[in-house]
Amino acid sequence: MNQTHADYRLSQLDQLEAESIHIFREVAAEFEKPVLMFSGGKDSIVMLRLAEKAFYPAKIPFPVLQVDTGYDFPEVLATRDNWVNRLGLRLIVASVEEALKNGVVVDDGKTSRNRHQIGTLLNAIEEEGFTAAFGGGRRDEEKARAKERVYSHRDEFGQWDPKNQRPELWSLYNGRLHAGEHMRIFPISNWTELDVWHYIGREGIEIPSIYFSHQRSVFERDGMLLTESEFNPCKPGEEASERTVRFRTVGDLTLTGCVESTASTIDEIIDEIAVARLTERGATRGDDRFSEAAMEDRKKEGYF
Amino acid sequence: MGADNALETAQNVGRNMDLLRFATAGSVDDGKSTLIGRLLLDSKSIFEDQLEAVEATSEAKGYDYTDLALLTDGLRSEREQGITIDVAYRYFATPSRKFIIADTPGHVQYTRNMVTGASTADLGLVLVDARQGLTEQSRRHAVILSLLRVPHLVLAVNKMDLVDFSQEIFDQIQAEFTQFATKLNIPDLAVIPISALQGDNVVNRSESMDWYQGPTLMHHLENVHVASDRDLVDARFPVQYVVRPKSDEFHDYRGYGGMVASGVLKPGDEVVVLPSGMTSKIAGIDLFDQEITEAFPPMSVTVRLADDVDVSRGDMIARVNNAPKPSQDIDAMVCWMTTEPLRKGQKLAIKHTTRTGRALVKDIQYRLDINTLHRDQETKELGVNEIGRVQLRTTVPLLCDPYSKNRTTGSFILIDEATGVTVGAGMINSAS
Numbered sequence: 001m002n003q004t005h006a007d008y009r010l011s012q013l014d015q016l017e018a019e020s021i022h023i024f025r026e027v028a029a030e031f032e033k034p035v036l037m038f039s040g041g042k043d044s045i046v047m048l049r050l051a052e053k054a055f056y057p058a059k060i061p062f063p064v065l066q067v068d069t070g071y072d073f074p075e076v077l078a079t080r081d082n083w084v085n086r087l088g089l090r091l092i093v094a095s096v097e098e099a100l101k102n103g104v105v106v107d108d109g110k111t112s113r114n115r116h117q118i119g120t121l122l123n124a125i126e127e128e129g130f131t132a133a134f135g136g137g138r139r140d141e142e143k144a145r146a147k148e149r150v151y152s153h154r155d156e157f158g159q160w161d162p163k164n165q166r167p168e169l170w171s172l173y174n175g176r177l178h179a180g181e182h183m184r185i186f187p188i189s190n191w192t193e194l195d196v197w198h199y200i201g202r203e204g205i206e207i208p209s210i211y212f213s214h215q216r217s218v219f220e221r222d223g224m225l226l227t228e229s230e231f232n233p234c235k236p237g238e239e240a241s242e243r244t245v246r247f248r249t250v251g252d253l254t255l256t257g258c259v260e261s262t263a264s265t266i267d268e269i270i271d272e273i274a275v276a277r278l279t280e281r282g283a284t285r286g287d288d289r290f291s292e293a294a295m296e297d298r299k300k301e302g303y304f
Numbered sequence: 305m306g307a308d309n310a311l312e313t314a315q316n317v318g319r320n321m322d323l324l325r326f327a328t329a330g331s332v333d334d335g336k337s338t339l340i341g342r343l344l345l346d347s348k349s350i351f352e353d354q355l356e357a358v359e360a361t362s363e364a365k366g367y368d369y370t371d372l373a374l375l376t377d378g379l380r381s382e383r384e385q386g387i388t389i390d391v392a393y394r395y396f397a398t399p400s401r402k403f404i405i406a407d408t409p410g411h412v413q414y415t416r417n418m419v420t421g422a423s424t425a426d427l428g429l430v431l432v433d434a435r436q437g438l439t440e441q442s443r444r445h446a447v448i449l450s451l452l453r454v455p456h457l458v459l460a461v462n463k464m465d466l467v468d469f470s471q472e473i474f475d476q477i478q479a480e481f482t483q484f485a486t487k488l489n490i491p492d493l494a495v496i497p498i499s500a501l502q503g504d505n506v507v508n509r510s511e512s513m514d515w516y517q518g519p520t521l522m523h524h525l526e527n528v529h530v531a532s533d534r535d536l537v538d539a540r541f542p543v544q545y546v547v548r549p550k551s552d553e554f555h556d557y558r559g560y561g562g563m564v565a566s567g568v569l570k571p572g573d574e575v576v577v578l579p580s581g582m583t584s585k586i587a588g589i590d591l592f593d594q595e596i597t598e599a600f601p602p603m604s605v606t607v608r609l610a611d612d613v614d615v616s617r618g619d620m621i622a623r624v625n626n627a628p629k630p631s632q633d634i635d636a637m638v639c640w641m642t643t644e645p646l647r648k649g650q651k652l653a654i655k656h657t658t659r660t661g662r663a664l665v666k667d668i669q670y671r672l673d674i675n676t677l678h679r680d681q682e683t684k685e686l687g688v689n690e691i692g693r694v695q696l697r698t699t700v701p702l703l704c705d706p707y708s709k710n711r712t713t714g715s716f717i718l719i720d721e722a723t724g725v726t727v728g729a730g731m732i733n734s735a736s
Contacts, residue, residue: 008534008600009531015323016323028545056590057553170711171712176725177724192397194314
């Protein structure tokens with residue numbers, strides 16, 4: 001840590017940390033029932049770390065919600081459990097499988113599990129009566145996110161109205177809600193992918209092992225390398241082979257591609273990103289590739 | 305910048321890299337989006353798939369050049385209309401600094417967006433088209449940046465390539481703007497001739513303007529000194545959250561979480577808690593599991609006091625001999641942000657630091673014409689995107705300073721109690 005300098009300078013990463021802690025405390029103070037949406041990915045782990053710091057030595061005063069697609073990487077679930085146990089948090093798992101079974105969401109046979117997460121998530125928020133849901137979205141990820149507020153208002157249908165967002169000035173956040181509405185909160189809005197990696201390195205915190213280089217049986221589909229598994233068998237013409245890979249994002253394993261990489265430490269990952277030629281989402285997320293406005297459409301419906 | 309530079313930048317992100325937040329203002333016609341695209345492209349902050357998408361769209365639209373503006377126009381309706389309708393935040397870094405751009409639209413009906421973008425900015429970047437010189441719009445942008453007390457301003461005279469890189473034209477615009485700026489509060493002004501489309505003086509020095517000796521835009525952004533903009537004298541710590549673990553290990557722990565608004569706090573300092581006026585001493589300052597010796601803006605810390613005084617969210621910790629006077633009569637400049645006008649007698653919710661209350665509009669003294677700086681004292685109301693001087697009476701005392709002294713303790717937002725929407729932004733002139 002380098003928080004104290006003779007010239008009272010705060011590094012940009014320390015400034016980001018301070019801003020995020022401020023947001024966590026503001027929400028905990030002003031909202032009746034917050035929840036942290038935890039995907040097991042690096043961004044949600046950074047969120048948990050920031051929340052831990054915001055309330056220390058008290059416990060984080062809200063539970064953690066995970067949407068289980070049924071196709072989650074086991075390594076990710078293991079990391080999730082370690083975090084939740086260490087911090088003594090309540091974990092709520094909202095299962096897409098069960099939402100499908102109970103008719104909360106309807107499978108038309110064409111829609112991906114990722115898309116079904118929307119209905120599952122909204123249902124869980126409604127059932128538990130959460131008024132604020134922290135998400136790990138960053139504005140550098142995608143053009144539609146660049147315009148999203150830190151406090152992102154959702155109507156009683158969970159929808160985002162990008163043309164009717166509340167102005168957000170200084171560090172004065174407006175958390176007013178009507179019954180049935182909720183707020184998505186993005187405490188790491190101003191972080192970039194590199195900030196997240198440096199922070200994980202600096203804090204020495206656990207992330208799922210699949211972020212680091214490992215051997216895996218993969219096959220190529222639509223220009224992406226996908227994991228071979230019982231949920232995701234090879235189609236005719238596709239052939240699996242052992243490769244040295246790592247994941248840049250984690251999500252539904254039938255859709256999340258990996259990249260060939262030998263980066264096995266945080267520093268190596270940072271160097272790799274520095275020279276990478278593709279942004280993390282465009283390269284490895286099948287769900288963002290359908291149209292230029294794909295993310296905007298999903299966000300309007302209530303996606304993270 | 306080459307690959308080595310990109311690597312150095314990436315590695316420095318976690319080291320002692322600085323942060324500069326700046327707001328851009330200008331319309332599509334001024335080439336603002338093109339300029340931002342250029343900064344992102346030349347600093348290697350754009351990735352191949354983003355550039356490819358933009359190249360494909362440009363081609364589909366029949367352009368014979370890559371429209372860098374497409375990189376930043378995020379929402380679908382904006383892409384269709386070719387205008388920017390909301391504040392968008394962009395990120396890039398060089399080896400020494402990270403930049404957060406608040407990219408705001410320039411049209412008059414979007415004043416509220418510009419106010420929003422400027423509220424957190426260290427620097428404001430105003431673009432003008434060299435062919436047109438200063439317009440009503442560029443003057444308006446400078447006025448807003450000055451009202452929001454953005455300490456540094458850059459006037460980028462763009463499209464120099466379309467005026468044959470004429471020094472005479474540049475000098476004329478510079479002189480006119482410098483003259484206009486004397487009426488405003490602009491502590492630091494730089495005027496830079498550029499061509500965003502061709503890249504002259506953006507990141508790389510122009511080969512066509514050897515008469516210009518000053519820095520490139522990027523060099524200026526990287527080196528402008530912002531650390532001294534902070535107030536390190538007047539300690540202000542709005543209490544945000546009371547940390548009470550009540551665990552076996554931390555049974556008696558009681559700390560006050562918050563972000564230092566200004567000044568430096570140290571253990572041992574004699575402090576006063578407002579509005580109660582109770583005094584105590586700082587027993588310790590915690591940053592996560594470490595005790596620190598000093599806290600300064602914008603750190604988020606937890607402060608412990610030596611005495612068992614009653615402190616809760618919305619209170620403020622300040623120094624015994626340097627504290628704001630709790631005030632319920634507030635005189636402020638207000639930017640109105642919704643279509644239903646602000647009228648005398650109206651009641652609204654107000655949020656100031658971590659304090660929330662209600663406010664009654666006692667009077668609207670004048671509406672400021674942000675194009676001419678004329679004060680219209682006949683006005684009875686403030687319409688959307690209008691700025692005026694307003695007197696408020698609040699239900700709770702505000703622990704505030706003039707906005708000119710402190711952008712955190714001098715600012716507030718107004719909220720419509722029925723809709724819950726943020727409808728006004730206020731900058732305090734004085735309080736009593």
